[in-house]
Amino acid sequence: MKAILWRDLKINYATLFGIINKFVIPIFPLIFFAIIFNMAFKKISFNEVDIPYLVFFSLGMIGIFTYLVFSHTFVYVRIDNYVKLIETILTSKTSLLEYFISKFLIAIIEVIILSVITIILFVYLFSYSTFFLSFKNIFFVLLIIINSSYFWFSLGFIFGSYILRDDTRDLILGLSNPLIIFLSPVYYNIENIPLFKKILIFNPLTYTVNSLRNILINNNLDVKSMLVLSIFSLIISIGVVFCLKFKYREL
Amino acid sequence: MVKAIEAIRLTKYYGKIQALKDVNLNIKEGECYVLLGPNGAGKTTTLKILTGVLFPTEGKAFIYGHDVIKEKRKIKNLIGVMEQFPMLDPFLSVYENLKFFCMLHKLHDYKSKIYEIMEKLNLIRIKDKKAWFLSGGEIRRLQLARALILNPKIMFLDEPTLGIDIMGKQIIWDIIKEKNQKGTTVFINTNDLVEAENLAHTIGFLEGGVLLKEGNLFDLRKEMSGMVIELKVKEIKRELIEKINKYNNIKKINERKDIVEIYIEKENLKEIISLINFIFDKNNIEGINTRELNLSEIFAKIASKNESNTLARS
Numbered sequence: 117m118k119a120i121l122w123r124d125l126k127i128n129y130a131t132l133f134g135i136i137n138k139f140v141i142p143i144f145p146l147i148f149f150a151i152i153f154n155m156a157f158k159k160i161s162f163n164e165v166d167i168p169y170l171v172f173f174s175l176g177m178i179g180i181f182t183y184l185v186f187s188h189t190f191v192y193v194r195i196d197n198y199v200k201l202i203e204t205i206l207t208s209k210t211s212l213l214e215y216f217i218s219k220f221l222i223a224i225i226e227v228i229i230l231s232v233i234t235i236i237l238f239v240y241l242f243s244y245s246t247f248f249l250s251f252k253n254i255f256f257v258l259l260i261i262i263n264s265s266y267f268w269f270s271l272g273f274i275f276g277s278y279i280l281r282d283d284t285r286d287l288i289l290g291l292s293n294p295l296i297i298f299l300s301p302v303y304y305n306i307e308n309i310p311l312f313k314k315i316l317i318f319n320p321l322t323y324t325v326n327s328l329r330n331i332l333i334n335n336n337l338d339v340k341s342m343l344v345l346s347i348f349s350l351i352i353s354i355g356v357v358f359c360l361k362f363k364y365r366e367l
Numbered sequence: 368m369v370k371a372i373e374a375i376r377l378t379k380y381y382g383k384i385q386a387l388k389d390v391n392l393n394i395k396e397g398e399c400y401v402l403l404g405p406n407g408a409g410k411t412t413t414l415k416i417l418t419g420v421l422f423p424t425e426g427k428a429f430i431y432g433h434d435v436i437k438e439k440r441k442i443k444n445l446i447g448v449m450e451q452f453p454m455l456d457p458f459l460s461v462y463e464n465l466k467f468f469c470m471l472h473k474l475h476d477y478k479s480k481i482y483e484i485m486e487k488l489n490l491i492r493i494k495d496k497k498a499w500f501l502s503g504g505e506i507r508r509l510q511l512a513r514a515l516i517l518n519p520k521i522m523f524l525d526e527p528t529l530g531i532d533i534m535g536k537q538i539i540w541d542i543i544k545e546k547n548q549k550g551t552t553v554f555i556n557t558n559d560l561v562e563a564e565n566l567a568h569t570i571g572f573l574e575g576g577v578l579l580k581e582g583n584l585f586d587l588r589k590e591m592s593g594m595v596i597e598l599k600v601k602e603i604k605r606e607l608i609e610k611i612n613k614y615n616n617i618k619k620i621n622e623r624k625d626i627v628e629i630y631i632e633k634e635n636l637k638e639i640i641s642l643i644n645f646i647f648d649k650n651n652i653e654g655i656n657t658r659e660l661n662l663s664e665i666f667a668k669i670a671s672k673n674e675s676n677t678l679a680r681s
Binding site: 209 | 418419420422436439440443444446448450452454455456457458459463467468470471472473
């Protein structure tokens with residue numbers, strides 16, 4: 117595990133550009149978008165309470181960060197397959213499970229850092245101190261972030277393992293990015309669009325964003341959403357085991 | 368003697384395409400085995416199966432008695448692999464690539480080992496150069512360094528000198544020979560005949576996924592019993608070539624500017640020389656030379672023999 121962690125930190129965080137790429141670029145366009153939309157909408161109704169759009173959207177942003185783990189993992193695992201790093205691991209004493217865990221650790225730390233930056237930005241800089249930030253809530257928020265990131269990470273790992281063609285990757289990411297993000301309650305309230313509601317229930321991002329909002333805005337533990345998210349993670353775990361066993365013959 | 372590598376009826380299909388067919392290998396400890404064959408013959412597939420990267424569709428493979436499928440972890444401690452394609456991290460330097468490799472293999476106190484190997488392979492002066500900017504020769508040396516640093520019992524080298532100039536090849540061959548003389552078993556995939564002649568104790572000929580023949584060079588030459596008569600002539604006269612070609616014991620005739628190569632069986636040598644003297648005008652012959660078949664000729668002969676056997680069977 118040490119080797120993979122060392123390599124990833126060396127490649128991605130050794131330069132200022134690397135740090136900007138990881139922590140500034142994902143946040144900046146979303147903040148810009150949030151401010152513009154906030155000027156247009158001001159308030160949005162969530163669970164029959166009117167809240168500032170910035171507060172509403174900030175938690176959608178955390179959902180997006182967890183989803184972005186999918187495209188990053190897809191791209192990086194595919195590259196590691198392409199440059200035969202995974203083949204090197206298969207002939208080394210490091211197991212592919214260690215590779216999986218190391219990569220996931222890095223991904224989850226990135227999402228947590230991005231989420232903390234977002235919350236700090238919205239709570240302190242924009243003075244929206246309406247979040248219920250108790251220890252219990254922070255614990256459950258972390259749990260949701262880990263759970264959701266795990267799902268997207270695993271999906272990215274499976275896709276990166278099987279899809280090696282550039283054009284197929286571009287097609288999948290080109291389609292999935294807008295579909296997953298826009299067919300989720302990231303930008304708007306799901307209750308306002310009943311037609312979409314049927315589609316949104318198949319999107320794990322819906323449960324991530326809903327449970328985050330329920331905890332931090334309503335101080336309400338959304339057990340149902342968390343449970344559904346866990347079921348998604350459980351299903352994807354079967355896919356990961358299948359991939360490790362049959363694609364890489366590791367387990 | 369201990370069996371270092373054993374393969375029993377290895378067969379591999381990629382979809383409907385058969386890449387290997389019933390390949391059997393028996394390589395003793397300390398041996399340098401060269402698997403020779405054209406591109407697409409199945410050499411890399413064989414190596415990948417033996418190193419546990421690919422699984423055979425049928426058959427079994429063992430490294431020091433350990434099943435490469437069931438005891439994958441055990442064989443990782445015994446082998447060092449130099450892959451055909453550069454498996455280096457382009458964003459890491461030469462030193463960092465070696466460090467990363469040592470960490471992957473969970474080696475301790477690797478720093479001195481890395482410097483020692485870099486010294487040996489003349490990589491010290493480029494230790495901080497990113498792998499992205501390395502030349503073909505530097506990449507191969509770095510890959511070899513990775514295979515050597517583990518000090519494995521068996522080294523698997525896939526086209527170790529591919530794309531390297533002759534001086535660079537010589538350096539790599541010397542290092543491989545040195546390791547082999549110290550007891551390391553070496554398995555090399557190559558289509559470089561000079562490399563095979565230089566390094567091999569045993570040569571295996573693989574074509575179309577079939578191991579056609581194996582043996583040491585001396586025995587193979589003896590068994591193939593072929594010879595080549597090289598005639599240097601002032602002028603190649605077509606009617607004379609056609610005349611000599613009609614003779615039954617002539618296997619093949621090659622013409623190259625003013626050289627005529629006549630392929631024969633060893634036992635017919637005297638007879639053919641007399642025939643040449645009879646047919647050719649002595650004033651036209653500038654020189655005559657006989658030689659044994661080289662590796663490429665042996666390979667061609669084995670391949671054509673296999674083809675005619677297959678045709679006969681069908």
